[in-house]
Amino acid sequence: MQASVDTLMRDYTGDVPGAAVLVLRDGQPLLRRGYGLADLETGTPVTPDTNFRLASVTKQFTAAAILLLAEDGKLSLDDPVRKWLPSLPASDDAITLRHLLTHASGLIDYEDLMAPDATGQDTLDQVHDIDVLHLLEGEDRLYFAPGTGYRYSNGAYALLALVVGKASGQDFATFLRERIFKPLGMDGTVAYENGISTVAHRAYGHSLVDGRWVRTDQSSTSAVLGDGGIYSSIDDLARWDAALYDDRLLSDAMRADAFTLHNPIHDEADVDGYGYGWRIHGEVLWHSGETIGGRNVIIRWPQRHLTVVVLTNRNDPEPYRLAMKIAALYLPDAPARD
Incomplete structure (x- = not known):
């Protein structure tokens, strides 16, 4: 199998710029391998403990933080978001935490509210979760009435990170570390904050520009934590995957709720709907992540106890189809996407 994956x-x-690939069955690694370089400037190779920026794969951790607080009795998924973030406009009265989790809020995309000169690579002023709140405070319009549609929303998950802070009394990064990463032994995983935390064994993002690879590691939105700010490795994601099968982190009922299709999706390939931080397609749970200079995917077949993870530090290509081809080697009846 390794030779086929290598091909x-x-x-x-x-x-x-390289990639790290993990294939798990019944919690055991069938394949655990790095390819290429984590940093072209230093020639550092990718290994299984290389930490990549997860981008939107982060959302499953943000969702888990909210679910932990719900189990603690600190909040309810049906709480209005304005209970926790009252500075949001009255037009957001009907938005609940559940709507945020499932992209059913109708919130305006915060990226579209940023000044044109505040976007792009290597921007000096980065947006943080609290800045997302401030951007949305001035918007008294929605794309649709909450609960009546689907529109993928990074802003929703930035707001959820702020709610975690309000409900827990800890900042979001600390809550993740104390309640998820440390208990699961995810020692290299971090919600990265420049000047506060560090990323060990870090992969740096790259983009192909005029036929050569150049470092493109940060953009104006790279500092937003709730929608995409976690760095992790395939080794730590193996520990995360194991926790999704039992109650060591979340109860059986809460995990089942997270993996339930709450919001149908009709216009995305290989997606029937969205749970809490997970896309759902038949028996498959998956999520992708895209950031400047990096693209990732995690795909799970829980009933067959198989998981495939591909983390990369390059802007292209999107690795979902590649991960499905790898999965097809281990699941002969799984469709390999062209």
Whole structure:
């Protein structure tokens, strides 16, 4: 199998931005391998403990933080978001935490509210979760009435990170570390804050520009934690995956709720609907993540106890189809996407 995966990963091999690949069955790694370089400037190779910026794969951790607080009795998923963030406009009265979790809020995309000169690579002024709140405070319009539609919302998950802070009395990064990462032994995983935390064994993002790879590691939105700010490795994600099968972190009932299709989706390939931080397609739970200079995916077949993770530090290609081809090697009846 490794030789077949190596063939699929040939474009990530050598002195190019690389990838880490994990295949788990019944909690055991069938494949655990790095390809290419984590940093072209230093020639550092990708290994299984290389930490990549997860981008939107972060959302499952943000969702889990909210669910932990619900189990603690600190909040309810049906709480209005304005109970926790009262500075939001009255037009958001009907938005609940559940709507935020399932992209059913109708919130305006915060990226579209940023000044044109505040976007792009290497921007000096980065947006943080609290800045997302401030951007949305001035918007008295929604794309649709809460609960009546689906529109993927990074802003919703930035607001959820702020709610975690309000309900727990800890900042979001500390809550994640104390309630999720440390208990699960995810020692290298961090919600990265420049000047506060560090990322060990860090992969740096790269983009192909005019035929050569250049470092493109940060953008104006890279500091927003709730929608995409976690760094992790395939080794730590193996620990996370294991916790999704039992009650060591969340109760059986809460996990089942997270993996339930709450909001149908009709216009995205390989997606029937959204749970809490997970896309759902038949028996498959998955999520992708895209950031400047990096693209990732985690795909789970819980009933078959198989998981495939592909983390990359390059802007292209999107690795979902690659991960499905890897999965097809281990699940002969799984469709390999072209």
